[in-house]
Amino acid sequence: MTQLERQQWDVVVVGAGGAGLRAAIEAREQGARTAVICKSLFGKAHTVMAEGGIAASMGNVNSGDNWQVHFRDTMRGGKFLNQWRMAELHAREAPDRVWELETWGALFDRTADGRISQRNFGGHEYPRLAHVGDRTGLELIRTLQQKIVSLQQDDKREFGDYEARLKVFQECTVTRVLKEDDRVSGAFCYERESGRFFVLEAPAVVLATGGIGKSFKVTSNSWEYTGDGHALALLAGAPLLNMEFVQFHPTGMVWPPSVKGILVTESVRGDGGVLRNSDGKRFMFDYVPDVFKEKYAESEEEGDRWYEDPDHNRRPPELLPRDEVARAINSEVKAGRGSPHGGVFLDVSTRMPAEVIRRRLPSMHHQFKELADVDITVEPMEVGPTCHYVMGGIAVESDTAAARGVPGLFAAGEVAGGMHGSNRLGGNSLSDLLVFGRRAGLHAAEYASALAGARPAVDEAQVDLAAAEALRPFSAEPQEGAAPENPYTLHQELQQAMNDLVGIIRRDAEMRQALEKLAELRVRARRAGVEGHRQFNPGWHLALDLRNMLLVSECVARAALERTESRGGHTREDWPAMDRSWRRANLLCRLADPTEGLAATDPVRGQIRLVREETEPIRADLLALFEKEELVKYLAEEELYE
Amino acid sequence: MTTYDASFRVWRGDTGGGALEDFKVEVNEGEVVLDIIHRLQATQVPDLAVRWNCKAGKCGSCSAEINGRPRLMCMTRMSVFSHEETITVTPLRAFPVVRDLVTDVSFNYQKAREVPAFVPPKGVAAGEYRMQQVDVERSQEFRKCIECFLCQDTCHVVRDHEENKGAFAGPRFLMRIAELDMHPLDAADETGLDRKRTAQDEHGLGYCNITKCCTEVCPEHIKITDNALIPLKERAVDRKYDPLVWLGNKIGRRSGS
Numbered sequence: 001m002t003q004l005e006r007q008q009w010d011v012v013v014v015g016a017g018g019a020g021l022r023a024a025i026e027a028r029e030q031g032a033r034t035a036v037i038c039k040s041l042f043g044k045a046h047t048v049m050a051e052g053g054i055a056a057s058m059g060n061v062n063s064g065d066n067w068q069v070h071f072r073d074t075m076r077g078g079k080f081l082n083q084w085r086m087a088e089l090h091a092r093e094a095p096d097r098v099w100e101l102e103t104w105g106a107l108f109d110r111t112a113d114g115r116i117s118q119r120n121f122g123g124h125e126y127p128r129l130a131h132v133g134d135r136t137g138l139e140l141i142r143t144l145q146q147k148i149v150s151l152q153q154d155d156k157r158e159f160g161d162y163e164a165r166l167k168v169f170q171e172c173t174v175t176r177v178l179k180e181d182d183r184v185s186g187a188f189c190y191e192r193e194s195g196r197f198f199v200l201e202a203p204a205v206v207l208a209t210g211g212i213g214k215s216f217k218v219t220s221n222s223w224e225y226t227g228d229g230h231a232l233a234l235l236a237g238a239p240l241l242n243m244e245f246v247q248f249h250p251t252g253m254v255w256p257p258s259v260k261g262i263l264v265t266e267s268v269r270g271d272g273g274v275l276r277n278s279d280g281k282r283f284m285f286d287y288v289p290d291v292f293k294e295k296y297a298e299s300e301e302e303g304d305r306w307y308e309d310p311d312h313n314r315r316p317p318e319l320l321p322r323d324e325v326a327r328a329i330n331s332e333v334k335a336g337r338g339s340p341h342g343g344v345f346l347d348v349s350t351r352m353p354a355e356v357i358r359r360r361l362p363s364m365h366h367q368f369k370e371l372a373d374v375d376i377t378v379e380p381m382e383v384g385p386t387c388h389y390v391m392g393g394i395a396v397e398s399d400t401a402a403a404r405g406v407p408g409l410f411a412a413g414e415v416a417g418g419m420h421g422s423n424r425l426g427g428n429s430l431s432d433l434l435v436f437g438r439r440a441g442l443h444a445a446e447y448a449s450a451l452a453g454a455r456p457a458v459d460e461a462q463v464d465l466a467a468a469e470a471l472r473p474f475s476a477e478p479q480e481g482a483a484p485e486n487p488y489t490l491h492q493e494l495q496q497a498m499n500d501l502v503g504i505i506r507r508d509a510e511m512r513q514a515l516e517k518l519a520e521l522r523v524r525a526r527r528a529g530v531e532g533h534r535q536f537n538p539g540w541h542l543a544l545d546l547r548n549m550l551l552v553s554e555c556v557a558r559a560a561l562e563r564t565e566s567r568g569g570h571t572r573e574d575w576p577a578m579d580r581s582w583r584r585a586n587l588l589c590r591l592a593d594p595t596e597g598l599a600a601t602d603p604v605r606g607q608i609r610l611v612r613e614e615t616e617p618i619r620a621d622l623l624a625l626f627e628k629e630e631l632v633k634y635l636a637e638e639e640l641y642e
Numbered sequence: 643m644t645t646y647d648a649s650f651r652v653w654r655g656d657t658g659g660g661a662l663e664d665f666k667v668e669v670n671e672g673e674v675v676l677d678i679i680h681r682l683q684a685t686q687v688p689d690l691a692v693r694w695n696c697k698a699g700k701c702g703s704c705s706a707e708i709n710g711r712p713r714l715m716c717m718t719r720m721s722v723f724s725h726e727e728t729i730t731v732t733p734l735r736a737f738p739v740v741r742d743l744v745t746d747v748s749f750n751y752q753k754a755r756e757v758p759a760f761v762p763p764k765g766v767a768a769g770e771y772r773m774q775q776v777d778v779e780r781s782q783e784f785r786k787c788i789e790c791f792l793c794q795d796t797c798h799v800v801r802d803h804e805e806n807k808g809a810f811a812g813p814r815f816l817m818r819i820a821e822l823d824m825h826p827l828d829a830a831d832e833t834g835l836d837r838k839r840t841a842q843d844e845h846g847l848g849y850c851n852i853t854k855c856c857t858e859v860c861p862e863h864i865k866i867t868d869n870a871l872i873p874l875k876e877r878a879v880d881r882k883y884d885p886l887v888w889l890g891n892k893i894g895r896r897s898g899s
Contacts, residue, residue, distance in 0.1 A: 041693070042751065043789055044701045058769075099768035105760030105825065107778045107785060114772035132782065138700065139785060150759030162755055193740055222695045256672020262698045367698060370717055371674070488684035532689030535656065536741040539688030 005198040009035040010448040012202040017045035018433030019413025020208035021144035026441030037169040050137025051265035053129025055427030056094035061127040067091040077123040078421020080634040085398035086419040097434035106143040120270040123321040123425040176466040177236040180456035184408030188466035195534020204444040206410040216387035217499035220263040226545040227552030229415035238403040239588040241417035243392035244559035245569040250325035252386025254343035261386040273348040277337035284317035287328035326385040343384035393417030401440035412440035422568025473543035476529030484529025487543040511561040519603035555589040649728040676715035691742035702790030712792040734795040777826040784821035793856035810846035813856035820870035
């Protein structure tokens with residue numbers, strides 16, 4: 001039996017971004033003793049990078065907005081592949097979640113009558129995003145962080161201990177979810193600072209670990225985004241849903257190389273910025289797909305009038321959903337009409353006065369000035385697509401956020417799948433974090449409390465295995481004369497392969513090649529070795545994260561190869577059209593390999609097994625929110641007659 | 643693209659001590675100091691400890707001292723140094739070293755807990771909050787803070803005076819008090835909490851002698867001294883010595899809407 005520290009909690013939340021913190025607040029307020037565990041310092045999670053805003057149909061700027069309109073926009077953005085019940089709950093509950101933040105001290109930008117201001121964004125029919133300049137994510141994380149501190153202050157008053165009922169384990173990593181039979185019993189963790197192992201015993205674990213972007217070379221994501229929660233769920237026996245859908249944000253920085261991929265917020269376009277190619281042409285007018293033809297302006301004049309008079313004009317096509325804009329930019333660059341560094345031009349300098357730009361887009365102004373020596377008030381930015389978000393994720397029950405098939409496991413935020421269908425609208429992520437973070441915390445607390453004295457026990461054999469697995473990189477031995485592999489090199493090769501072979505435009509042969517490469521990397525990753533000791537050793541941490549990135553990358557490649565159509569964040573050159581018969585098809589990824597990642601280096605078999613599943617039909621009253629003519633474009637024949 | 647080899651001196655060590663180590667490392671056009679630290683990790687010292695996250699100046703994780711000056715490594719471009727210059731990177735001096743460039747910043751989390759939270763106004767339901775943009779802007783400036791703790795590191799009250807840490811919250815958390823004090827709807831005084839007075843009496847505002855070092859290092863360009871600390875001091879002084887001002891503020895406070 002491995003000697004290590006053990007603590008007992010009711011709910012363990014893995015991840016301290018928006019979803020994790022909201023889940024923790026809810027679980028604690030429900031009375032559960034709650035632990036949050038996160039890889040970075042408290043308050044540094046990737047949520048801070050969200051810029052544009054939180055989508056919620058409060059109707060503060062245009063009173064025509066309501067949850068039904070938001071629901072419709074979300075389904076359209078996701079090309080109707082969304083788990084419709086999640087999209088419904090999200091649209092209904094988002095306003096309450098935003099208002100609640102104000103009662104915790106958040107300070108959003110205001111309308112003239114003193115309410116929360118809302119801004120336009122791609123795919124949203126009305127101005128809908130509550131925001132604070134272009135640093136909304138920071139406001140969100142800080143508000144939740146400060147709410148947690150305030151709950152800890154309550155506990156200090158009541159029990160003399162800040163951490164009596166809510167504790168944040170910062171700079172710690174979970175490597176395994178522990179189970180007794182099929183139920184969750186806890187989490188195996190290490191402290192990054194000391195390398196010390198410990199076990200949190202808990203009947204309910206909420207995964208809120210965010211995304212997978214660090215498996216791609218050009219990404220807006222931070223180092224933490226290594227698909228940890230996706231992998232923990234797979235290894236615990238839960239399926240992942242529709243992993244082929246990866247969002248490439250249309251506007252990332254392209255120059256200089258060291259900042260390539262860093263996000264340029266969609267607010268730039270929402271507030272009036274336009275995209276031009278090297279001929280100076282606003283090319284987006286050439287890329288409005290049929291399903292959106294009636295909703296977007298046909299001329300620059302109409303598009304420009306819309307900012308002032310949205311009721312009598314249609315929106316400019318720069319505000320199409322992200323997948324459409326990203327593909328258009330990709331095509332322009334490919335056709336030789338790109339900017340000097342392989343992007344296109346995004347311009348606000350000719351669209352609004354310098355002082356307005358500095359006020360409305362302060363972070364962007366700062367970011368370009370400091371990192372690229374570009375003053376966006378006098379010259380255009382160069383931008384191109386960057387891996388930004390994964391729509392796929394852990395398959396969950398819509399109402400409870402419970403992972404399918406593993407009692408006690410919950411998931412919320414980017415790590416959960418389904419809510420956004422094949423493509424997420426900007427602004428729907430922060431609202432998703434709040435709505436489903438709260439739901440996950442609520443149901444995890446209820447689940448833990450219902451178990452009362454009959455909690456699953458931690459299996460010592462699993463603890464020993466987890467410890468051995470985590471220590472393996474220190475004893476990597478040369479095999480057949482080969483030296484230990486450098487984890488940084490393996491990571492770079494993985495990122496290059498995913499970027500080139502399973503990127504924004506996909507082809508059958510390339511994805512097969514990607515699977516071969518992943519198989520090779522899996523073999524080499526077994527020999528990943530590290531130098532030094534266990535105290536704050538980034539090489540070791542990366543070696544452990546590689547397991548997760550390889551698992552998740554295989555899910556993306558395998559599902560992308562299987563889906564023979566183009567939809568949202570999945571574009572196939574060999575299957576360029578959306579196929580209505582695929583709308584109801586969900587692809588589930590499960591761990592195929594009972595040895596949990598130690599065998600199966602064969603590219604054909606791999607570690608992942610795909611299962612195809614048909615979704616529930618959309619509820620009739622929700623379908624009735626759309627015109628029949630629109631539904632025909634998305635739904636299969638038989639669905640229309642049901 | 644211009645590429646050259648730069649000379650770096652990086653502090654390596656742990657709680658038991660350490661020393662500066664010299665490296666030659668490749669630099670490419672457009673790179674920042676954090677890129678170079680990452681290249682050292684990937685090619686020469688895989689276990690070099692460093693904190694970082696967003697690499698875009700938004701999370702405040704990669705704070706260190708570059709040539710003795712507290713800075714974010716991700717926002718320090720290599721182009722500000724000459725090719726011949728040796729660039730020295732050391733951990734934040736005001737906090738205990740954990741390993742290499744990583745320091746124990748728990749002091750800041752302790753201080754954060756000691757500042758009483760926002761108090762929501764009674765009788766105003768969620769969704770009914772009304773505030774004017776001009777009124778929220780003062781506190782919004784302070785909420786731009788990314789908690790990089792460079793101001794905490796540079797402040798001379800604690801930089802070389804460990805003994806002051808107990809009594810002094812530091813610029814970041816005095817600014818947090820100012821933020822709450824200027825929040826249009828904070829109802830702390832209705833619960834008997836006078837934020838201005840506690841800034842002076844409990845969080846060590848009096849130690850600050852407005853040398854503006856904190857403002858100088860702030861990567862968000864927040865005017866910490868002018869807009870947060872000085873107004874807080876003035877109010878504290880008002881309250882301490884002028885009962886009429888105190889009474890006037892008490893009676894004249896806007897409530898609710």
